[in-house]
Amino acid sequence: MTTGRRGRLTVYLGAAPGVGKTYAMLDEADRRRARGTDVVVGLVETHGRAATVAKIGDLEMVPRRLAEHRGSTLTELDVDAVLERAPEVALVDELAHTNAPGSRHAKRWQDVHDLLDAGIDVVTTVNVQHIASLTDDVEAITGVRQRETVPDQVVRDADQIQLVDLSPEQLRRRLAHGNVYRAEQIDASMSSFFRVGNLTALRELALLWLADRVDDALTRYRADHSIGGTWPARERIVVAVTGGPETETLLRRAARIAQRAAGTELLAVHVLPTDGLPSTPSATIAAHRALVESLGGVFHTVVGEDVPTAVVDFARGVNATMIVVGVSRHPVWRQALLGSSSAEIARLSGAIDVHLVTHERARVGLGVRSRYSSLSPKRRAAGWGSALLIPAVLTAALLAIGTDAVALATDAMLLLAGVVGVALIGGLWPAVVAAVVSNLCLNWFFAAPTGRLTIAEAENVFALAVFVVVAVAVASVVDLAARRSAQAYRARAEASTLAALSRSVLSGEDTAHAIVQRLAQTFAMADVRLEERADDRAPWSVVAHERWVTDAEPGAAPAGTDDDVTEVLIDDRHRLVLAGRVLPASDRQVVEAFGAQAGIVLERRRLREQAAQAEVLERTESTRTALLAAVSHDLRTPLAAIRTAVDGLASPDVELDREDRDVLTATIADSTYRLERLIGNLLDLSRIQTGAVRPALRAASLEEVVPIAVEPWLADLALDVPEDLPLVHTDPGLFERVVANVVSNAVRHSPPGAKVLVTASAARDSVELRVADTGPGVPEDRKATMFEPFQRLDDTSTGGLGLGLAVAAGLADAVGARVSAEDTPGGGLTMVLTVPRDGMVP
Template identity: 45%
Template sequence: MSSRGAEHGRGSGGGGGAAVTGKLRVFLGAAPGVGKTYAMLREGRRLRGEGLDVVVGLVETYGRRGTDEQLGDLPVLPRRPVSYRGVELTELDVDALLARRPALALVDELAHTDVPGGRNEKRWQDVRELLDAGIDVATTLNIQHLESLNDVVEQITGVAQRETIPDEVVRAADRIELVDLSPQALRTRMAQGEIYAPDRIDVALDHYFRAGNLGALRELALLWLADRVEEELADYRARHGIRAPWETKERIMVALNGAPQGEHLIRRGARTATRVHGDLIGVHVRLDDATAQREPPGLAEQRALLRELHGTFVEVSGGDVARTLVDFARTESATQILLGPTSRSRLRELVSGSVINRVIRLAGPIDVRVLPPPEPGLLTVPPAPRRRRPALVPVRRRRLAWLLGPVGAVALAWALSPLRDSLGLSGVLLCLLLLVAGTARLGGLLPAAGSTAAGALAADFFFTTPWHSLMVERGVDVAALLLFLAVAGVISHLIDGLTRRSQQAGRARAEAAVLARLAGETVESGARVLPDLVAELRQVFQLDGVAVLVRTGALWLPVATAGPEVPLRPDEASFSVDLGDDALLVLRGTPLTEEDARLLGPYVTQLKLARERERLVAQASAAEVLAQTDALHTALLEAVGQDLRAPLAAVRRETERLPEPAVERIDAEVARMERLVANLLDLSRLRAGVMPVVLRPTAVAEVVRAAAEGLAGVRIDLGSGLPQVLADPGLLERALADVLASGGTAAGAVVVDAGVVAGRVDVRVTAHGGEAVAGEPAGLAVVRGFVEAMNGELAVEEAPGGGTAYVISLARAVA
């Protein structure tokens, strides 16, 4: 990766005319060992082969073979000796380079701090002098040395970088090349000893060179270089007057005004940006004539949500919201603009115009998406209609129907009474039938029946003789009134039936929606959180309170609750369901119908899954803590092991001055300590999974003879026909060698025998003589770790006739 790829085409020496500034080329790496110096030297050799005057001003190869080979026949300028506090050091000889005036100078480690007292404090200042003199420079730099990333790198690696360089120095380079290497490949190079000395490998791999650290540093390097390329691209477009967006990277711009649907827009934009690996920008336009007004109430929450979703919030001012949004989108090279539904009234849109329509007209090549308002978060299932009972009607509608129906019937009959001669009884009864039908639709069957009775009495009072009485003289009027009652009853019953069917259909749709939502969320995200399920269940069934209770001894403890009237004991609930494992779902409110109980089943299943998920999460958290503790123990053990090697080597050197018997004893103890340290380190690698254990059929006799080789006083009595064991031969040999070494300290002989016991093969090392051990000998814990890594067991017991027996039990190999 590079920027402004300048070529080195100038020869050595100077000419007349104006001074020419040299060009800077930086080989940037994410961490030590990725090959920056190697790449710089290889490029120097290539250019020298093309006839360019290339000189090595200063290169640190650190004894790496590949880097030394790349140095090859390149001319190397001698370094300038510097004395500091009685120590002779060397630095880049700037004066010699200025006098030599090569076409290209290779200078390693741009962020290096010079020895105090020199001409400059930092090496990048030395490089600047060379550039000002017209000399091209190629240099190397690690991303952690950039000043702007110093705190981020310390947070990732835990190591503070003392040598830093201003970002503008590197940004001013004519060419930057990223020398990239994957974290696994870099760790492999480290493990093979190609970067650090062997005594530093384990500590480096477990600390700075962890895979996570290297991945984060690599991402920092890529992002920093991408930002620089983007700056150059923006500068190029500005110089050439290019206003149309170049879709080199998706940028999703969300228009925010504090309205509730803004959070929905942000989440949709974040999902889109994540899918296309783009940027998310939230924009709020503050009108020029409203600068003194307070910001909308929901804007602060939307700004926090943007930060949480790794987006950017920008507030701009303008007199025209639509034009300001589009101008900002062009400035930021946005590829999409997300708008929410308008909150303006139709009248205001007619007067002031539609912001959405103006943005669409002005956007040009920028995509504009208008998202609908979000659907309500939770659904409510209406109660099921009762069998052989009137349809359920809301209380307000029923009360209104009781008030308007009978009163309206009487008022209608009274209002039509002046027309009795022309309208007659049949006419008024038809009008009253219309009123009864309306009452049945509004309030149900019972208010309709009341309206029917009131209408019949009012018709008799105003439209039958004798007038204004409830007496009926003519038989035809009696028949008409009875027919009115029958027809009104049939109409009311039919309307009630239609209402019941409509309610049943609505209930079925709501149940289907709830089940679909429940199934969809289960497939998408697995088991849900227990409190969310309890809150949704309460709202779906419109209950007063819901809780999940867990029995602890004689008490019931709530683990999730919802509602103002939460039942805290099973006897306080209207309905309860067993969730298993001493857990109970308790509900308080309107008793559940058969349909409600059927719909409750999927929620009970989800609650069980949620409890199981919480249990698994708790186990995973405990396992993570245990893994972190184990990793810490491993790191401490390796650090101690590395620190012990130096004093053990010093003890071995000092023993050369002592008498011969003492030397032998000390050498033996030192060797035993070195073996123990090596075993401890290998055991830590085993537990960390770095050193694999390969189990395969193994002949016990061969491993025992290899382990006992060179040891005096060991008698092997294995017999014939001993089956093979399932073990790692190398690991088993080390375990037996350590056991034999522990047994060899006894006064008597050491006997090794083996046999099949309970379907397994037991290898017994018996140290005769002396007293039986009271506990496990020092260092045997490491042997136990080796044996357990092979799925075996180690036992220490008293041997018959005195002494100690060490028994290693291993599984038989399947033939």
């Protein structure tokens, strides 16, 4: 059945299973039916949830189609039955579902398309982890690869998308109360997919994906309705970056404006000439890009012939609400004659606000820059020589042929070709000299009357004038093309060099020596040193040194004199010294980029070292203070009990029967055990904090660790460790101590007669051992400090110094494992030991 109209698709998008997508879909069905709409349930998956089953109520349900697959009977959406029923609205759950073999289509979203083509409106559900473009991100977050996916475009093309959202804490509470999965699935689900971190990341993915879709919808609406003006749905500030010294002022001013309203975007745009060659040094642009990123903005580069038009077009394209530009650096007289870019941007901006920022360089002029020559000294000398030689040779050749045999126009064309040749050899100014010399030769030897600089015929005067103008114009174009070619080659070389530097840093070669070595190789410098000093008056000392001998014999001393040494100051404490040849200014810009990277590496190394030292000192001081406070009581208590019992046994004045002796002996044994455990934990903590623990990591099975570790408490445990778990990468002996400490703590805090549940399961790159008790648990504000030394879970406890979990966490770190704490559903504490799988550790 076809109605001639395509049905409308409504999608309820969830950040995770259990947020209430299906319930929200059924709620919409109730509202539509109350308005008189013909609604049927094509397929709804209740997953045994009582609230969902009750919500279906008396909604009409189309019977499902039965499918046999590998001896099992599966139920699928009966597309033909829904088409025959022809309702106005059909509910179809789980859009990304894969149909059983033999179905009309492989995927359920294809079935939904058939219903839409028949004019039936469809309301459906999908989780963000099933959207195809997010599969890799979801796997990186959760460790689970989603096999059932739906193409992004299917969801994006929906007429309406409703986000169904719950905070991670709310969803975990729903899970703990049994509103999502059955009781036997709750613990495993909360420890794997439904972790707070996973749910938070999935929630952010859903919000960002939907925000992009809303932005696309707004852009499409403006295009469909030919809306050229900006709609301030979101504040976007565009900064026109010239590359001049005022750029930093503009960027910081724009960042302060952006900070006034939450959610404001900062975008910087730099316009390149249409030939694509940078008019600003690449090092300057790189510095401005870094500044923009540090301010939380995004740097863009566009190509445009007219700078103001390109800036305004970019601002309109990103739906900007404000453009920030600087006051022109040109003097007032030039602005009066030729105008300024800032004024032109304001004229073209239309509804976009333009914020004009003054700065120190405003109206002081751009300065006079010498024209850079890309030619070598030998080539420039050859150019000046050819400026005189080529016109003379061509004139002699034409005179040899005879002035009557060749017309004046032909003479001029041949000499013009000579001027072009001079431009190719020596650039513009030698070509201009050649043009003047050639004009004089034409006048003297070939324009009547010959032998004089006077010209008899008026057309010859015009011809000679045109010759000079054309010669100079052609020479200028040839010279400009040669310069642009040289600039393009240099820009490509600089880009390749900086890209190689970036690759070396990203690949882990972020040491100072690696940067110095690459610098020496790139610029073929005989000697490169990175030096540092303690302060401004201290002598320089070498941090990294590289000699790069090319033409000399191996082991030869660096070539060059003192004049061939280039110093690049990175900061007050670091500098680069290069010897071998004098660097041109363009190469120096790239060297400065190398130097900046070296400075970052050194600063990062210094900060790491300082942070590590401070952490060690802080931890040592904290441990010493806590130890002194605790030893006075916790170590003397068992000693006092031992001393009292020994005195009672040794006293000649007291007659003890066998029962009294047994009691005193048991007291000595129990106090000795407590004392040994306290001293053992103190020694373990001392070894951990001094770095004396030397784990022997290898492939191991939990079967060889867990049974031995929990043996003293087997009567108080419910053990569920599967035999087919993958091997882990750890030190079995030390990990056994970790398990023993955690299990001992759980048993000690469990109610009498209650079993502690010990389970194990495998994740994508790790194996998890969970120890769950039903004791009093730990308050949320104590979980952040429960793994620190001398932190008792119960301040009234007299059973120890509070070192068990600290020792467990320290030993776990040493063997590559991790200890974390979660609430046990129904009350209590669950300790999670995460151990990397063998083969997953680089």
